[in-house]
Each structure stands twice: as structure tokens, then as C-alpha cells.
Amino acid sequence: MNDNIKSFLSVLALVAVGASATLWWHDMMELRWESRRTMSEAARKDRMLAATRLLQQNGRVVNSVGSLGELIVPKVGGGTMILSGASGTALPGQAEEMLDWVRRGNTLIAEPRSLTSAEKAALAALDPSSEENDDEIEDEEEEVEEPKPAAAPASAQGKDEDKPKDDEDEEEDEEEDHTPPEPPARSYFTAVASDNKDPLTDRFGARVRRDAKACECRTEPAEEDKDKPEAIAAARRERDKTVSRLILPGKSYPLELDGGKMELVGLPNAVAPLWSDDDGGAVRVYREGKGQVVLVTNDYFSNYMLDERDHAQLLLALTELTPGRHVTIVRNLNVLPWYKALWRNYSLFLISLAGGVALMFWAAVRRFGPIIPAPKAERRSLLEHIDASGAWLWKADGGRQVLLEAAREDTLALIRRRAPALFRLPETQLWATLARDCSLPKADVSEALQQDAASHVTRFTRQIRTLQELRNHYER
Template sequence: MNDNLKSILSVLALVALGALGTWCWYDLMELRWESRYYRSEAAMKDRMLAATLLLRRNGQVVNGVGSLGELVLPKVAGGTMILSGASGTALPGQAQEILDWVRRGNTLIAEPRSLSTAEEAALAALEPASEEEDEEEAEDEAKPASAPASASAQDKDGSKANEDDEDEDEDDEDEDEEPTPPTRAVRSPFTAVAEGDPLTDRFGARGRRDAKACKCRTRPADEDKDKPEAIAAARRERDKTVSHLVLPGKTHALELDGSSRELVSLPKAVAPLWSDDDGGAVRVYREGKGQVVLLATDYFDNYSLDERDHAELLLALAELAPGRHVTIVRNLNVLPWYKALWRNYSLFLVSLAVGVALMFWAAVRRFGPIVPAPKAERRSLIEHIDASGAWLWKADGGRQLLLEAARDDTLALIRRRAPALFRMPENQLWATLARDCALPEADVSEALQQDAASHVTRFTRQIRTLQELRNHYER
């Protein structure tokens, strides 16, 4: 090998080594931004946080309420109300209050409850042909004429076999189930009141799962998902579930995610003022001076607001009402037990608390430590006298016995000290005793002549008068 060839190979080796080093540097050593899904604590606590921030940034005054049960409508300002996740949970009284609030010129955004089993069966009976059958017919018509005869024969054989299987299944079901008149199957579900939705019954709208949209969402295999054909097919399938909505006064259409739910109409449903292209995503109804907006699903929570044109739809619906206030009800119609108890029985609870406070005050009128009970051997004679007097006061004739004992003792003392007084008549004797002792004559007469008084004050006055007579003549 000559020197020129060695030099060329050395240069090529150095170039390859430099290229490999450069590639390793930029691939392994370069810092790159990597997106990661993150949910803040505030977003986990408030599912309508993104909608709240968007509305406030747009100049709206947003007030949040935890549940429909906490909503006090007389205090709600005029504007827009969003019932998020509260479909079909409003009580009749609450629904009437909300609709009265809407009739004053406000906007309500809510979701109707889902179809019941009876309503879904009745709607299926009213439809002439299902959507799946229409799709199968369209696919059969779209088959090219140049298809091989063997393939068409196989399709015919397969379709015949499927039809035979379906016929056998239908026959088995017909044998198990009893035939019912079609009129009963259609009318009976809509006469039930227990399954109603007071907010949306007047419009005849319900929500249900969109089988066509769910069918379109087929996931490719993992090894084919990154291929351009698979990406284009997935984009076409997603486009099938898009609903287009042209707002009044606008020219461009908003794209809304069809998701897996759609709005359906019950018999004798009210026609909306305006809606999306097929009426399956958004419907707007007139209610008095205001409007009621029904959505197939919650487009405005933290998970759906950033998809397609949901944020623009929220801002447009918030502009329907003249007021700039937006009230967001975040959760279902559930109140904590203590809030429900206070809301419904506040007067009773206040009365109960006042009564308990008065009973507590009566029980603790005397403060300080409790005096220990004295020992039995240290009890004095005065305690026995007090106990005897208390018993005689309650016993029959006991008061008279006490008064006569004090009266006899007082008269005996006066007779010993001033015997000349007892030669006088009784009336003159009472007057003399009252004058000498500076006491009212009526009190002296009552103490020395009348029976024992039944009232405590009068009885005490009789005993006190006798004691003062005794004290006067003991000097």
C-alpha cells in the first residue's frame, strides 16, 4: 500500500470519527425540552379551574359553588350559570327556581340526563332503520363492480350465514319474550315521572352514548401506529366525530369533539333556536327572556377545555347574557350533612342551642369548688333544729305548732317580768305591748292572737315580732 492511499484512508477515518463524535455529542449531551403531563393540586380540587381562569381573563366575574344544593338563587347575580356535572340531579323546586332565574334574561348551561332503558327502547322502536344498517347498505353499494366473483360469492355466503344466525337469534328471542303491542312499548316509557329531569323535560332532550363515534375510534397496532398511513387514518376517524357549530352572527364554524355522547330528542320535543350541524352536541332553547344551552357532554372541564374550539364556545356562550357574572356549579346536587341540616332546620337548631345554654346556666349558677360533705360525728345541734323546723314547716299543723311554741315562751317571759300588764283587757294589752316596744299594733295582734300564716313572709314576720317582744322584756 502506497503512501497516498494510506493518507486518504487516514483522512476518511478521521472524518468518520469526527462525524461520529459530533453525532454522539448532539444526541447524548444536548439539553432538550421534554413535555410531561402535570396536574396541579388546585386543578385536582377544582375540575373547572381552567374555565374559571379563562373567563376571568376575558373580563367575567366568576363565582364558584360547590354543589347545586349550596346554590342560593336570590343571591345569584344576573349573567350565566354553568351546571357542571349536575345532569339530571336538580330537584323540582330547584329546577323551578333556576328556570325563573333564566326567564329574567339570563343564560343556563347544563347537560340533560341520559336516556333510560325504557326511553331508549321506545326510540329504537320509533326509528325505521338503525344507523348500522344504513352504513352496511352504503358499504354494499360502494363495492366496485370489478370485484372477483369468488370474493363476491364469499361475501354472499358470509352475509347469508350471518343473516341465518341473526334469524335464529331473533327466533330464540321471540320464543323467550312474549309479544307486546307496539303502542304500549312506545307510549309507556314517557308516562313515567320518576325518571324525569325537571330542567330538561320541557325541551324533550336527552343524552346517550354515540355508538357510531365509539365505533370509529379503532386503535391501530402498536407497530403500525407511527406509519403515515395509520396517522392519516386515525385523523380521518377523529374527524368523523367532529361537530360543527356556526354561532349566530358568525361566519366560521366551531369544531367540537363528538366524544362518545350525543343529544337525542324525545317525541314531541321542542325545536331549538339554533344548534350544531346535526343537533347532537349543542342545542339552545328560548326560556322567557333568557336562554337554556344543553350540551351533550361537559366541554369546559380541565380535561376538555383545551380540545378543538371548546374554549371559544365557552366565551361565546358567556356573551349571550348581558350580565358579566358567571356562576359555576362544580359538583353534583350533594350537600354535606351538617350544611343540609343547617339549611333546612336552622330555626330548630338555634332554639335547641338556646335551650341547652339556659339549662347549662341553670345547672352552674353557683361557681367554685364543691364543699365536701361534713362528717356525721361533727354535726351540731343547730342542724338538727333546722331539720326539725324544715320538717314541721312541710307537715300538716307544723307551722301552728312552731308559732304556738314561740308565742307561749314569749308570753311566759312577759308575765314574769311585767305581771301587771295581764290585768288589762286583751285589746288594751296588745296596744300597750306595741307602744312599749315601738311595734305596729297589727303586727303584735297577728303574732299573739292569729293563727300561723301560710305564706313564708307573713310567718317570718310573726316570729320576728315575738322575738322583738322577748328581747324588749329581757333587758
């Protein structure tokens, strides 16, 4: 090999290495924008947020409640009510209230419950092919859910090959005896349908079941072919086979709805719908008084399905069936917290109980703490005794004279000690001298020192006051 060929091969190798390095750099190190579908926190909390925003943008007044238990139907404004995911959960009283509300000229959008075993048997008696389809669907689900056994290691396989066939059969029998049979899968709709009734939609005879056509068309491409245009186009064609088309009254063009894996079916002697989609498997509308009840097979108006097909246009069209612009959305099932249910049904009792407890607390709060000892009885003052004695003597016979004589003797004894010379005078002159010295009327002095106790209160008081003034004069 000459030098030219070696140089050419070297350059070719360098070019290949450089190209590979460039491709690796662009593939691993360069930043690219990728579209990812995410959901906000508000949308995760409210599954009907997209429908709420769409209705508000189109001039509807939307009121959203958490569950049927929180909804007070008689106070709901006229318009449209959407029960999202509340199939088969309405109580008889709630269902009757909602139907009365519809009869006044409003629209109710709801989902019926799933078929029960008895209803499946009744449909199978009329159409045996439906039972075969249901059995095939259940078999497919069981096959999908059945776990595959793990591959045994090579050593274990060798040991199994060395064992006799009879021993293998015995081991298999033992395993079958000890392994309990797996219970059949029980979906949410089956649980609701078998355990509860649906008084809201039972009157129409409409139920929900698995769609056999949708299950047949459910083919997924291989993992390595998912991103290929041919696989995407094939999946789209398969999905288009389950599309339901609905022509609204007064419209000339059909709306395309995603049929999904469920379909609406009618029980024997079911009520004929006012109008529906092409095969009656997605939407059925029934007349109820002046209003209408719309039954849908899927939750078309949730955040997950509103942007698919023509579901948003269907929502706007259904809210235009009645003249009212008010839309009430019930987001979840008929679940009411215990404290709200207690307050809603027994509010008067709770108010009365709270008032009684408050009164009992107010009556008992004054007796909190240790018992205070009884106060000691104090002796009354001398003036109280004198006052009580005087009041008693005033009312007793001769008691006034006793009071006057006691005051008179005490006063004369004081004057005799202070001015004994006055008592050498005659009584008439003595009374006149006392009246002159004390600046008192002579008649008052004579009445206080000589006369009996007066029966009138004023005169008796004047006698006592005169004696007191004589006493005060000679005590100086």
C-alpha cells in the first residue's frame, strides 16, 4: 500500500470521526424545544375547569358545586345542570327534586349507571349476540390482567427435565389445590350498578355497557413503531371507527364524538329518546315536562375529553336547549362531609343544643373554684341597739314617758353638778332662769321639764331637743 492510499484512508477516518462527533453533539448536547402536555394545579383539583372557562367565555353564568349533597336544587337558577361523574349516585329525594327542576323547562345532563347481571340476562334473551360480546370482552380483560409466570433459571429447568412425568403431575395438582382462585375484576361501574339504583335515569331505561366494536378496534402498535407515521395513521383510522356522529336539531352538519369503550343501550320497554346520535350509543335526549334530560355515555366535558373531537361544541349546543343562561356544574359524586350533612339536616337542633350548653356553662361558671367560707357575724354597734330600743319604747305603752323621764333626769343631774345654786330658786323662777341663760322659750323649757311626754311626734321631738340644748349649754 503506497503513501497516497494511506493518506486518503487517514483523511477518510478523520472525516468519519468528525461527522460522528458532530452528530453526537447535536443529538446529546444541543437544547431543543419539546411540547409537553401538562395540567395545572387548579385543573387537577377541578376536573370541570376547562368546561367552566369555556362556558364563561361564551356568556354563561356558571355555578360550580362539589357534590350533589351540597346542591340545594329548589334554589338553582333556570338553565342547564351538568352532573359530572355522578352516575347512579343520586338519592330518590334528590332525583325527584332534579326532575321537578327539569319539568319547569330546564336541561339536565347526566350519565346512567352500568348494566346489572339481571339486565344483561334480559338483553341476552332478546339478542344472544350481545351476551357473546360481553363474554369476549370479559375474557379479554382477564387475559390482560393475568400475570405471566416468570422464566425459570437454567438450573431449575434442568432439574425439572430430570424429574419423572408422574412427579410433575403430582406437584401441579398440589399447586392447584393450594392456590385460591382469583376473583373476577370488579370495575367501578359494576360496583355502582350492583350495589345502588339510579332513580334519576331508571325511568328512561338507558344503561351503559362495554362497546364490543371499540374493544375489537383496540389494537396498539409495537413499542418500536409507535413514532412512525404509518403506525400513527393506522391508530387514527382504528380510532375513527368508534366515532359517533350527532346531528343537532336545526343543524345540517354532524358533530363527531369519541365513542370510547362504553356505549348506551336500552332495556326492554325503554322510553324512546327525543333525538340521539346515529346509533344511540353516545348521546340520548329525553323529554321531561317542559325540559329535557340528556344522557351521555362518557364524561365528555371533563378536562381530559373536552378538547377532543367536537365535545366543546356539543357542550355549548346543549346549554342552548333552554333559554336560561345559568349553568350549574356538579363536579364529583354524591359525597357530603359529615359536618355539612349534620348542619343541613339538623341545624335547628344544633342551634338549640348550643344555646342550652351555653346557658348551662353560664350557670355553672360562677361556682368554679374552692368554696368560700361563710363570713363571721359581727356584733352590732351600740347606736343600732339604742335605735332599736327607742323604736320599741315608742310603740310600747308608757314607753315615751320612760324615754322623756330618762332624758330629763340626766339633764337635771348635769345642771345640778354644774350650777347647784340654781336649785335654791323656786321652780317657776328656775325654769325662767334656764330659759334666759340658754336663749330658749320659757314655754318650751317648762314643757320639757314639767309636762308629760307628748303623744305627737313633733312635740315629743321638741321636748327631747330642748333637753339636749340645756345639756349642751352646761357642758361647755
